[in-house]
Amino acid sequence: MEKEDQVYRMLEKVYDPELDQPLTELGFIDHIAIQDHHVEVVFRLPTYWCSPNFAYIMAEDIRKYVSELEWVHSVKVHLLDHCASDEINHGATKGKSFNEVFRDLSDGDLDELRKTFEIKAYYARQEKLMKYLLKNGMTKKEMIGLSLQQLNELPLSEEGHLLRDKYLEKKRALNHSNTLAFTTPEDKQLSEEEFSFYLQGAKRTRMSMEFNAHYCRGLLETRYHLPSND
Amino acid sequence: MIQTANGEEIFVIDAHIALWDGSKENQLNIHGEQFISCFYDYHKNLSPKEYYWPWDKFVKYDPETLVNDVLVKGYADMAIFQPVYLKEFYKNGFGDFDANDALSKRYPNRFICNGTMDPRHGERGLENLEKMKEKYNWQGIKLYTADWYGNSKGYKLSDDWSKRYLEKCQELGIKNIHIHKGPTVTPLNRDAFDVADVDDAASCFPELNFIVEHVGLPRLEDFCWIATQEKNVYGGLAVAISLIHTRPRYFAEIISELLYWLDEDRIIFGSDYAIWEPKWIIEKFLEFELPEDIQEETGVTLDLNVKKKILGENVARLYNIDIEAQKEKLKNCELNERKAKLNEIKANF
Numbered sequence: 001m002e003k004e005d006q007v008y009r010m011l012e013k014v015y016d017p018e019l020d021q022p023l024t025e026l027g028f029i030d031h032i033a034i035q036d037h038h039v040e041v042v043f044r045l046p047t048y049w050c051s052p053n054f055a056y057i058m059a060e061d062i063r064k065y066v067s068e069l070e071w072v073h074s075v076k077v078h079l080l081d082h083c084a085s086d087e088i089n090h091g092a093t094k095g096k097s098f099n100e101v102f103r104d105l106s107d108g109d110l111d112e113l114r115k116t117f118e119i120k121a122y123y124a125r126q127e128k129l130m131k132y133l134l135k136n137g138m139t140k141k142e143m144i145g146l147s148l149q150q151l152n153e154l155p156l157s158e159e160g161h162l163l164r165d166k167y168l169e170k171k172r173a174l175n176h177s178n179t180l181a182f183t184t185p186e187d188k189q190l191s192e193e194e195f196s197f198y199l200q201g202a203k204r205t206r207m208s209m210e211f212n213a214h215y216c217r218g219l220l221e222t223r224y225h226l227p228s229n230d
Numbered sequence: 231m232i233q234t235a236n237g238e239e240i241f242v243i244d245a246h247i248a249l250w251d252g253s254k255e256n257q258l259n260i261h262g263e264q265f266i267s268c269f270y271d272y273h274k275n276l277s278p279k280e281y282y283w284p285w286d287k288f289v290k291y292d293p294e295t296l297v298n299d300v301l302v303k304g305y306a307d308m309a310i311f312q313p314v315y316l317k318e319f320y321k322n323g324f325g326d327f328d329a330n331d332a333l334s335k336r337y338p339n340r341f342i343c344n345g346t347m348d349p350r351h352g353e354r355g356l357e358n359l360e361k362m363k364e365k366y367n368w369q370g371i372k373l374y375t376a377d378w379y380g381n382s383k384g385y386k387l388s389d390d391w392s393k394r395y396l397e398k399c400q401e402l403g404i405k406n407i408h409i410h411k412g413p414t415v416t417p418l419n420r421d422a423f424d425v426a427d428v429d430d431a432a433s434c435f436p437e438l439n440f441i442v443e444h445v446g447l448p449r450l451e452d453f454c455w456i457a458t459q460e461k462n463v464y465g466g467l468a469v470a471i472s473l474i475h476t477r478p479r480y481f482a483e484i485i486s487e488l489l490y491w492l493d494e495d496r497i498i499f500g501s502d503y504a505i506w507e508p509k510w511i512i513e514k515f516l517e518f519e520l521p522e523d524i525q526e527e528t529g530v531t532l533d534l535n536v537k538k539k540i541l542g543e544n545v546a547r548l549y550n551i552d553i554e555a556q557k558e559k560l561k562n563c564e565l566n567e568r569k570a571k572l573n574e575i576k577a578n579f
Contacts, residue, residue, distance in 0.1 A: 018448065046271075047268045047271070048261075048264035048265075048267070048268055049264070049265075049268060049412070049413050049414065050413065051413040051414065051418075051422040051423070052414070052418055053418050053419055053420075053422065081264075083261065083264070083414075098418075098419055099419065102418050102419070104381065105383055105416050105417065105418045106416070106417045106418045106419040107417040107419065108417070108419050109419060110419055112419075112420070113419060113420060113421060116421060201451065203487075204450055204451035204454055204487060205451045207450055207451070207480075207483055207484065207487065208447070208448050208449055208450045208451050210480065211447050211448050211450065211480070211484070212448045214473070214477055214480060215448070218275040218276070218476070219268075219271050219272065219275055221275070222271040222274050222275040223267075223271050
């Protein structure tokens with residue numbers, strides 16, 4: 001595979017944590033430049049004001065994943081047109097922690113924020129799959145008792161397959177060990193009484209993420225005069 | 231006022247408008263330029279094409295343009311100014327209390343001029359708040375918690391100084407606190423859009439009304455949760471309602487969630503003029519019907535009665551406006567003739 005393709009393959013693993021979508025799909029990667037063993041990744045965001053913490057998470061992940069390629073010796077991350085471009089580019093390229101870079105404005109690193117948004121992404125993906133299964137005739141009771149193995153064996157449409165894969169990917173990221181298919185982010189079993197309430201909560205989280213996605217995509221298109229992605 | 235086909239009157243209050251100066255001459259630095267550019271992207275991203283403004287008009291428009299867009303073309307009977315400082319970005323600030331005040335004197339009973347404050351201004355700011363109340367008779371305050379001030383990139387409503395300012399509002403009878411959440415509130419390593427501090431403030435100050443502009447988006451789930459707990463928390467629809475053109479189904483989901491969690495008495499219309507013109511938003515909102523599946527799932531109703539509450543009745547209550555008395559006061563307003571000529575909408579209800 002060409003070096004450029006390899007880099008893009010790694011960038012597919014970098015997600016916007018608020019939107020739960022890869023940067024490559026969102027149009028956030030402006031371009032990459034490769035010189036021997038050095039890679040520069042130039043990326044852009046929908047506004048000049050996008051939250052620096054989320055921008056930093058993306059910058060850190062770009063560096064982390066691209067560095068995993070064996071032939072890569074150094075990665076330069078370059079965020080364009082942002083109110084904290086200088087701090088983010090310098091810090092992420094040097095591998096500094098967020099707290100080191102924004103010492104006066106923060107009181108810690110980004111681990112908690114990453115975790116919060118991992119859980120939100122879990123809820124959002126789970127809700128989509130649950131809604132899909134309910135629509136296709138599964139009852140709440142069946143869903144609560146469904147085992148992971150049974151979920152894996154369900155014959156699903158293409159859409160269903162995709163939703164299941166996405167959900168299970170997040171479930172693995174949260175290190176769940178329960179044998180049930182649908183558990184809370186803490187891996188606890190759901191009860192029949194709380195099921196509807198739980199699903200409503202998950203729906204609101206999914207809606208917030210979708211709002212961000214609609215909005216951010218549109219703003220990026222307008223900001224950089226891109227064709228609409230709809 | 232909008233008259234429906236069967237003669238029913240809808241009194242409209244646009245609860246979120248601005249008269250700003252984002253011009254090159256007023257910009258202090260690149261941040262000022264980027265701030266207004268970002269607004270312009272919002273404008274172009276969600277407006278129908280026939281409502282696009284040229285850049286030069288967008289950065290600075292004159293007061294009569296506002297009157298025409300909001301009160302004449304835009305159906306509103308009244309509108310509320312929500313100014314912000316942004317003094318680190320603009321030489322004279324972004325909003326202008328005097329310009330708003332002048333308009334409200336030029337067209338009596340049409341405008342409510344809210345103010346703004348910044349708890350980081352300390353004692354001096356508290357004294358200033360008193361003076362401003364005296365001078366402009368502020369009924370409400372717009373808070374922009376992401377505003378920069380010196381090295382600070384924002385503040386929270388749960389900060390000690392914020393509480394002192396809210397206490398002062400309560401004492402002065404400034405009852406309506408409109409909060410916009412922007413993306414740079416410290417500490418920066420946390421979720422910058424978190425609305426949890428509104429919860430804290432709303433329970434500390436039960437006599438004040440907290441109108442969360444943009445219904446807490448992009449954290450709708452947190453907002454709904456807080457609004458369910460605190461009865462003095464309201465949802466301002468500015469921004470969310472502008473999705474009605476490009477993302478109608480998504481708007482249906484939002485509005486039905488809000489109706490489900492908050493009930494129909496705590497949702498307030500605002501166009502966020504001049505980011506968007508109220509005319510197209512109101513027309514589309516009046517025509518809007520919830521898709522059947524969404525209605526079935528949430529069991530909420532969005533009929534004309536509910537729309538009337540959202541478009542005016544709810545916010546009228548917060549600002550002690552008696553709608554029938556207000557109609558009387560506006561009977562001889564010079565704008566009526568122009569309004570009548572343009573307001574040809576006949577909603578089919």
